[in-house]
Amino acid sequence: MTLYLDTSSLVKLYVTEADSEVVRRLVGDANVVATSVVAYPETRAALARLRREGVLTASPTRSFRIVGGGAGLKVSWQITGIRHDAWADAHRIPLEEDKSPAERGRYLNPELHGAPAEAGLQSTNRPGHNGGKE
Numbered sequence: 001m002t003l004y005l006d007t008s009s010l011v012k013l014y015v016t017e018a019d020s021e022v023v024r025r026l027v028g029d030a031n032v033v034a035t036s037v038v039a040y041p042e043t044r045a046a047l048a049r050l051r052r053e054g055v056l057t058a059s060p061t062r063s064f065r066i067v068g069g070g071a072g073l074k075v076s077w078q079i080t081g082i083r084h085d086a087w088a089d090a091h092r093i094p095l096e097e098d099k100s101p102a103e104r105g106r107y108l109n110p111e112l113h114g115a116p117a118e119a120g121l122q123s124t125n126r127p128g129h130n131g132g133k134e
Contacts, residue, residue, distance in 0.1 A: 001029060001030050001031055001032075002030065002031065002032040002033075002034065003026055003027060003030035003032070003033050003034070004034050004035065005023070005027075005033060005034070005035045005039070006035070006036075006039060007038075007039045007042040007043050007046065009023050010035060010039055010040075010043040011043055011046050011047065012024070013027065014047065015047070015050060015055070015056065103121060105119070106119055106120065106121045107119055107120055107121065108120070108121055
């Protein structure tokens with residue numbers, strides 16, 4: 001089973017509240033557990049609020065226990081952020097750039113796509129490229 005967890009369900013994994021045991025059981029039974037990218041910061045915000053309210057307390061070992069699933073279950077977390085300082089704002093990396101018409105159908109690494117070397121962007125054997133000769 002593939003299980004999708006929204007923010008409120010993610011919080012139930014860490015905080016005992018109504019239906020927490022149901023969510024933990026479902027996570028334990030799932031083959032794949034998925035959530036949205038925005039659910040991670042929302043969950044962190046919810047846990048921070050509960051900490052401020054005194055519902056959660058800091059762990060002396062700076063660790064946490066994940067419930068549900070079997071022994072040896074591997075968990076992977078990715079924490080990302082976006083810088084908003086002056087330098088980063090002035091030098092944003094474009095997420096994706098369109099290829100020029102001449103670059104379309106060409107690859108940085110044609111061999112990885114099963115294409116011949118001539119299909120590479122740097123190929124000097126492609127049509128219309130004179131290899132630097134005038």
